[in-house]
Every structure is written in C-alpha cells, then in structure tokens.
Amino acid sequence: MKKEIGMLWQALIMIVFFFFGSGIYMVHASSDLPHRVFILHSYEANHVCGQPQHDGVVTVLKREGFKEKENLVFQVYFMDTKRKNNTPELIEEQASLAVEKIRFFRPHVLVTLDDNAFRTVALRLVDSPTPIVFSGMNSQPEDYNKIRPFMDSRSLPGHNITGVYEKLHIADAIKVHSRLFPGLKKIRIFVDQSPTGKAIAKQIEVELARESIPCSWDMKIIENWEKYQGEIHAVNRDPEVGAVYPAALLLKDRKGTTYTAPEIFAWTVRTSRKPEIALNYAFTRLGLFGGAAVDFYAMGLQAGRMVTECLRGENPGGMAIEEADKYALVFNLKRAGQLGITIPPDILMAADEVINGTK
Numbered sequence: 001m002k003k004e005i006g007m008l009w010q011a012l013i014m015i016v017f018f019f020f021g022s023g024i025y026m027v028h029a030s031s032d033l034p035h036r037v038f039i040l041h042s043y044e045a046n047h048v049c050g051q052p053q054h055d056g057v058v059t060v061l062k063r064e065g066f067k068e069k070e071n072l073v074f075q076v077y078f079m080d081t082k083r084k085n086n087t088p089e090l091i092e093e094q095a096s097l098a099v100e101k102i103r104f105f106r107p108h109v110l111v112t113l114d115d116n117a118f119r120t121v122a123l124r125l126v127d128s129p130t131p132i133v134f135s136g137m138n139s140q141p142e143d144y145n146k147i148r149p150f151m152d153s154r155s156l157p158g159h160n161i162t163g164v165y166e167k168l169h170i171a172d173a174i175k176v177h178s179r180l181f182p183g184l185k186k187i188r189i190f191v192d193q194s195p196t197g198k199a200i201a202k203q204i205e206v207e208l209a210r211e212s213i214p215c216s217w218d219m220k221i222i223e224n225w226e227k228y229q230g231e232i233h234a235v236n237r238d239p240e241v242g243a244v245y246p247a248a249l250l251l252k253d254r255k256g257t258t259y260t261a262p263e264i265f266a267w268t269v270r271t272s273r274k275p276e277i278a279l280n281y282a283f284t285r286l287g288l289f290g291g292a293a294v295d296f297y298a299m300g301l302q303a304g305r306m307v308t309e310c311l312r313g314e315n316p317g318g319m320a321i322e323e324a325d326k327y328a329l330v331f332n333l334k335r336a337g338q339l340g341i342t343i344p345p346d347i348l349m350a351a352d353e354v355i356n357g358t359k
Contacts, residue, residue, distance in 0.1 A: 034073045035066060035311050038107035040098055040121060042114035042196075044080040048261055048282045049296055050113050053135045056300020057111055057307055064308045075105045081116040082250055083260050086194070095120035102130070109310045111303065112163075115139055115196050119147075126150045127159055131310040134163030135303035136296070138199035140206070141165060141321055154321040162316040164302045166294060168203050169327040170245070171211035173277050173292040176329065177243055178214040180291075180347065184242040187277065188235055189219040190228065192248040197221075200247050200279075215242075225253035228264070229271075236273045245277045246288070262286055275339055281328045287358050289339065290331040295352075298326040328352040 039057065043050035054076075066072040079085060079094040098121050102110060107130060112118045114136045122132050126148050137144075145151055152158035178184050191201040201219060208217065222228045228251055235241050246268060251259045265286045268276065275289040281297070284290040302322055310316055330353040331343055348354060 034071055035109075036073050036075070036105060036107045037061070037066075037109050037111065037307065037311075038102055038105055039074065039076045039111045040102070040113065040117045041076070041078045042081050042112075042116035043078060044083050045078050047082065048286065049136065049280055050078075052282060052296035053113050053300035053303065056297045056302075057135070057304040060301055060304025060308055061311075066308065066311060075101065075107070077101055079117060083258055086250060086258065091116055091120060095124070099124060109133060109307050111135065111307060115199055118163075119144065119195070122161060123148045123150065126161065130160065131316045132161040132163070133303050133306045133310065133316065134161065135299055136166045137163060138166050138196055138203055140199075140202065151321065156318065157321060158317045160316055162306055162319040162321055164299050164306070165321060165323050166203075166299065167323040167325075168200070168207055168279065168294055169292060169324075170204055170207050170279075171213055172327060173245075174213045174215065174217070176292045176347075177275070177277055180341075180343065181242055181275075184215045186215060186240045187217045187243050187245055188231075188238075188241045189217060189245040190222050190231065190248040191219060192222050192250050194250045197248065197250065204247075217245075222248040222251060225251045225257070225259050229267070232268060232272050236271075241274060243275050243277055244272065245279065247279050269335060269338070273339070275335075275341060278330070281330055281353075284330045284332045284335075284353075284355055285358060287332060287335055289335045289341070290329075290355075292327045292329055294324060295326045295328040298328070299324040330355065332356070332358075334358075 039054055041050045061072060068074060077098050079098060081091045081094060085091055085094050110130050110132045112122045112134045115138050118134045118137055122134060123144065125132060141151060141154060150159050150161045174187060189204060191197045220231055228248055235244055249261050251264065265283065265288055269287040277291045278284045278288040278293040281293045281295045306319055309319060329351045331351055333354060333356045336343055
C-alpha cells in the first residue's frame with residue numbers, strides 16, 4: 001500500500017512539473033506578452049554616438065514586429081560616462097546602479113552601447129541567463145576576453161554575449177581623402193587617454209597595419225585640453241600635415257572642466273586650417289569637413305538584427321560577432337568653404353549626405 005501511495009505521489013509530482021514547465025514555455029513563446037529590452041548607454045542622452053545606435057536598434061525591432069506599447073517594453077539607462085561620470089570611481093558607481101536596474105527589470109535582451117557599458121556591466125553578467133548584444137565596441141574583443149572569458153571565438157562566441165565591433169574603416173577614409181587631395185603627404189591623428197581613446201588608438205594601428213594607404217600618418221596622444229589646442233596650432237604651421245583625424249573626444253583642462261565632441265569640434269573648426277577626417281558620420285554635422293566615416297545608425301541596425309534573433313529564441317552564443325560593415329561618405333560644404341576647398345562633383349554625387357553648416 002505504501003509503495004502504491006509513493007508511486008502515486010511521484011506521478012502527481014511529474015504532472016505538476018510537466019504543466020509548470022509547459023507554462024514557462026508558453027510565457028516565453030507567447031507573442032501577446034511584452035518582450036523586455038534594456039538599452040544601456042555609456043553616454044548621456046542624445047549623444048552623437050549613442051543615439052544613432054539606439055535608433056538603429058529600435059528601427060529594426062519595429063520593422064520586425066516588436067512594437068513599444070504593444071508587445072515590447074524598453075528600459076533605457078544613460079551612464080553618462082563621457083561628460084559627467086568620467087572617473088574610474090564614478091564609472092564603477094554607475095555600473096553598479098545599472099546592474100541593479102537590469103536585475104530588477106529582468107530583460108529578455110540587454111543591449112550595451114560603447115565600451116564603458118560593456119566593460120563594467122556586460123562582463124559582470126557573463127554566463128548569466130540574460131542574452132547580451134553589444135554595439136560600438138572599440139577595444140578588441142580578445143582583450144576583453146582576457147579580463148573575463150565571454151567568447152570562445154568571434155565566429156562562435158559560445159556564451160550569452162554577441163554583438164558588433166566598431167570597425168573604423170580608417171584606411172578607406174584616408175583613401176577617399178587622398179583622392180580629394182592628390183598631393184597629401186601626411187595625416188595627423190589625435191586620440192585621448194580615456195579607456196575608449198586607448199581602444200581607438202589600438203583600432204587605428206590594427207586597421208592601418210592590415211591595409212596600405214597612399215600617404216604617411218602619425219598619432220599624438222593628447223593628455224589635456226591645453227595640449228590639444230597647442231597641437232592644432234602646431235599642425236597649422238606644419239606644411240607636411242595635410243589633414244587631421246580628431247579622435248580625442250574626452251579632454252579636461254587644468255581647472256578640471258570637461259570637453260567632449262561638441263566643444264572640441266566647435267573650437268577645432270574655428271581654429272584649424274586643415275581639413276578634418278570625421279571618425280563618425282554625425283561628427284560632420286558638428287562642423288568637421290567629413291569624408292568616409294563610421295555610420296553609427298547602420299551599426300545599430302546590425303545590432304538590432306541580433307536583438308531580434310535573441311527575442312525569437314536564438315542563442316547569442318551561436319551568433320558570430322560582427323564588424324560594423326558600413327561607412328558613410330558625408331561632407332560639410334560650409335566647412336569646405338571655410339577651408340577654400342572645392343569638392344569634385346563626382347564625389348559629391350557619390351556622397352550619402354551633404355551638409356551645409358551644423359545640425
């Protein structure tokens with residue numbers, strides 16, 4: 001009798017587990033229930049790099065039938081690690097706040113934009129149940145993998161993380177510039193000492209080691225705002241340098257005042273007499289001359305496709321890490337006029353966008 005009762009209890013337990021398990025599956029499979037996506041920005045709101053990536057992700061989700069207020073819920077957090085919270089201590093404090101919000105929200109997918117969000121938050125969540133898609137990563141994925149293993153390889157990550165590495169396409173940018181200016185001898189590149197600045201410096205070295213370019217280049221590491229100002233004045237006096245690549249995007253002056261892209265570029269276009277190759281498509285809208293630049297919106301579209309696949313049940317560990325595959329050709333005609341440059345009509349016709357002034 002006891003044996004029969006025991007078998008009955010086992011059967012009941014199995015039935016309960018079956019229905020409970022089925023219920024869990026139905027919750028995740030139902031298209032009527034809202035999917036939760038958390039987008040974590042390293043930047044402040046409306047940042048020239050972060051917002052286009054964000055918009056790209058949202059565009060793909062809408063296109064694929066994931067619509068806010070219908071079957072999709074967003075939570076967005078801005079760590080503001082470029083302008084405000086830009087010391088190691090403040091960045092870590094923001095990371096802890098972000099992790100707390102993520103755990104409370106329980107997203108079906110976490111999206112991180114730029115390196116600070118990935119390094120301080122995504123790496124904490126390696127092998128957690130949360131699928132993670134990064135966008136705008138500047139550091140080499142292999143370098144992050146040394147800090148905490150999150151991928152077996154780029155082609156098959158094998159964990160809970162995948163995403164889009166921010167290829168700068170700097171060799172293409174220099175080739176376009178050399179076509180515009182056949183006598184171009186040297187390009188000077190400026191980077192800052194922030195974690196992202198150091199990552200960009202390595203990106204540039206890696207990309208230019210892979211491809212030949214028709215001119216020489218050198219790189220200056222900028223410690224502060226005053227140093228940057230002095231370097232721009234020095235370039236103005238140097239006949240060998242025909243163009244600059246301003247990738248120093250976070251600087252402080254001796255008083256501790258922070259300068260980011262809008263302030264740095266506004267001063268640059270007032271002072272520099274050499275055309276600027278824009279790292280980012282949107283930087284041309286801030287006044288830089290332009291050329292071939294990273295298309296951050298297109299990079300967001302790439303990440304958005306990965307987010308969509310994760311929401312549909314795909315394992316990020318089986319999705320290859322991609323490089324940003326698109327750059328945009330964009331020129332600022334007002335800046336060209338300031339510099340006395342006439343852009344050939346065939347190049348203008350090939351441009352993705354032509355800007356006249358600042359937006």
